[in-house]
Amino acid sequence: MIPATPGSGRSKLPRTVVIVGVVSLLNDFASEMVVPLIPLLLATVLAAGPVALGLIEGVADTVSNLLKLWAGRHSDLYGRRRKPYVVFGYLLSNLVRPLIGISGSWLTVLSIRVTDRIGKGVRTAPRDALISDAIDDGTAGRAYGFTRALDHAGAVLGALVAAAIVYWGTARLDIVIALSAIPGLLAVGLFAFGIRETPRPVILPTERAPLSWARLNPVSRRYLMVLAFFTLGKIPETFLLLRGHELGMSIVELLLLWAAMHVVKAAISEQAGSRTDRIGRRPLILTGWMVYAVTLFALAFVTQPLMLWAWSLALGFYFGLTEGAERALVRDLATPAERGTAFGWFHMLVGMAAIPAGLLIGGLWSFHGVKIAFLVSAALAAAATAGFWRFVRP
Secondary structure (H helix, E strand, C coil): CCCCCCCCCCCCCCCCHHHHHHHHHHHHHHHHEEEHHHHHHHHHHHHCCCCHHHHHHHHHHHHHHHHHHHHHHHHHHHHHHHHHHHHHHHHHHHHHHHHHHHHCHHHHHHHHHHHHHHHHHHHHHHHHHHHHHHHHCCCCHHHHHHHHHHHHHHHHHHHHHHHHHHHHHCCCCCHHHHHHHHHHHHHHHHHHCCCCCCCCCCHHHHCCCCCHHCCCCCCCHHHHHHHHHHHCCCCHHHHHHHHHHHCCCCCCHHHHHHHHHHHHHHHCCCCCHHHHHHHHCHHHHHHHHHHHHHHHHEECCCCHHHHHHHHHHHHHHHHHHHHHHHHHHHHHHHCCCHHHHHHHHHHHHHHHHHHHHHHHHHHHHHHHHHHHHHHHHHHHHHHHHHHHHHHHHC
């Protein structure tokens, strides 16, 4: 593993990084007015259960992440600008996402959710590479931690606004979901008119990024494979809301739980990112993954809403610790000419594990109970943590 370049990490972040962070805040504001309501919509209005939820989240994430390799690769070639990919992706997602509120079946929810995630697939790797192009060595952890912190702050706002609308306005989920279009379109406009991308040097054919898996360096391959295996043990966060619904929690309380989890993520992300610039990526990733495995084990025995609150906040701690470090490690291992492609591989392999992960926990939950579902996921996460400790090192 290539260590982080030493540095204080406290210099002013570039304008591009700040604007991307604000755009992420607005987009997640819109997204999280909708996503926490999907399991409730499925369970109450559309009479669908854990298997349908696992299939929807798995298929949507896989389609998204498969597209990330293509988008990242194409944004690398011939000095192309990355900005058009990002604008298109944000625009597509924010046009279709509000339509979930008028869905008549879980299959319709699936098709809309997949289209939404196509937008995410087109924009994510070019956006991460755009950040990478704009920053100096030694600040990657802080930059990615900063954008993730604002992303989670947007999730807090979205969940709180949705809760306020339900509590003081209307319990109609379709109206709450439709209102999400407002911050979403603001995000599109800010990125389109606020980002000034500097053209990059044209990449000669012999210098093209290594799309072939075999041409990635060995440390990158080991890291990405272990990360994909870890994803097999990850649960879609919406399953926490489904569990809360089973425990009798109200829509407002579930939205507040969702917001609180993202408060923890936002509070930790930038500081954790800055720390990984100083001490390296490995310690924070290992710590975060161990926290995740322990938390899933504990969730298997949750029987009261208060217990669900406590362990959901622990999951927020895991995300805050690792998200910046995981992305910064991708940048560490890639040359400047292949950053878009490297982030594409990163997101694609995670996505390839999303369908079996979602179906695994959904199927186990439906046929063997919630305890077995969480215990199996915890075991997979623990095995992946051991694999990272053993195989991804200098």
